[in-house]
Amino acid sequence: MSHSEVKGPVYYQEDGFLKLNAFIKEVNPSKIFFLVDNNTHRDCLAIFLKKLESPENVEILEIEAGEINKNLETCTGLWNALSELDADRKSLMINIGGGVVTDLGGFVASTFKRGIRYINVPTSLLAMVDASVGGKTGVDLGNLKNQIGVINHAEMVIIDPAFLGTLPQTEMRSGLAEILKHALISSETYWNKVTNLSELTLDDLDEIIKESVEIKAKVVTEDPEEHGLRKTLNYGHTLGHAIESYFLTHSEKTTLLHGEAIAVGMILATYLSKELQDFPEDKLKEITVKILDIYDRVVFSEEDIQQIIDLMKYDKKNSHGNINFVLLKDIGNPVIDCKVPNQLIWNAFEYYKKA
Known part of the structure; x- marks a missing residue:
């Protein structure tokens, strides 16, 4: 299966970071926003930032971990934060986390100013094989899972099983x-x-x-x-x-x-x-x-x-x-x-x- 067939191509390990750096050079985003939760902030962000060639103009947005926070309230907080930090149509969002972060981050990016580009970096096994591919983004409505969302593909997905070292059994x-x-x-x-x-x-x-x-x-x-x-x-x-x-x-x-x-x-x-x-x-x-x-x-x-x-x-x-x-x-x-x-x-x- 060639990458060109799939919307939002998937790249693995070092190849992914090469592609990411090339993409950032080419697109030259006005700002890069990293969305993490408290776990991935602690365990994954530093590893990731080391791989980035030009980490200036970077803002970090953090949400609380867990499905219970996958809701519109969290989105509203993020939309406000993006506005306050002068995000514009040329900004890029990079979601580093499990399915909650990639689903919710993709939705926030897809709806902010009618859509800014986003990239998914799944850090859990579940997100790697499921949440990060296929362009489904969204949040829960009360106890109804994924009721609100859009289908909109990430620019790319970077899968690096090295992140799995931080995951509980x-x-x-x-x-x-x-x-x-x-x-x-x-x-x-x-x-x-x-x-x-x-x-x-x-x-x-x-x-x-x-x-x-x-x-x-x-x-x-x-x-x-x-x-x-x-x-x-x-x-x-x-x-x-x-x-x-x-x-x-x-x-x-x-x-x-x-x-x-x-x-x-x-x-x-x-x-x-x-x-x-x-x-x-x-x-x-x-x-x-x-x-x-x-x-x-x-x-x-x-x-x-x-x-x-x-x-x-x-x-x-x-x-x-x-x-x-x-x-x-x-x-x-x-x-x-x-x-x-x-x-x-x-x-x-x-x-x-x-x-």
Whole structure:
């Protein structure tokens, strides 16, 4: 896949920093704004600034880390800061962080003065393989994930797995869920490769990240506006997002990381695939075992399940009041826009409890 096909090309390691410095020389932005959160300010910014050839005319904007801050209030704060710091149409924004920073930073840049250029530097595994590619930007509206946003591509995405050295294990696992999803919708070979984790070294990770990004980039290039194929990237997300939102907004619940919620969503979706698409039962068992090996089991009460089902109707993928699922006929063979009766969703949770 050549870079020219993909809007917002993706570059790796040193190549990325060379491209970035060349881009800055060529475009000559009036000012460069770095958006970081408190974690990436501490762990990543200094590493990044060392790679920059001309770090003058630079401003640093910091937000609080965490999904809970991915909202319009944070955006308003940033729009005000940009105005006060004399940002203009020729300014450049560089987002250094996980999915919250890249999603929100992309949205702030895309809407400030009707759009300034931005670059994403994802520092979490999740953002590398998911949030940074495809031009989806946005924020949450209350407990509804990514309700407000636009599709607008970064000038480039720079992926440097060196940043992963600063990530806690739980965050690595969270990112792995998106890699597992890419595998389930694309190929059994890739699924087998990414689930043999006992042998995963950082070098393997480089290769797996590249492969995962390519799977996503290929889908997004063919269907940028999500009319068909791009919907397959929502595998496990219809229920997964509802589970994540539910746990995020109920203070008595332990908040789940995105990947932890999506892991549950993928088991539920695979069970539904067996019921509605004749997905092979032995593979359902294998997927369930492999996912539960990596992620802790989440406990759901009847009331939790009811509220999660209610939340699904706000999912952006729905139309005309129907909840649309992506299901699998087999690994690597997804089917979009599947209608699922509520009773089957209850059965899927029952299956998950007993698995």
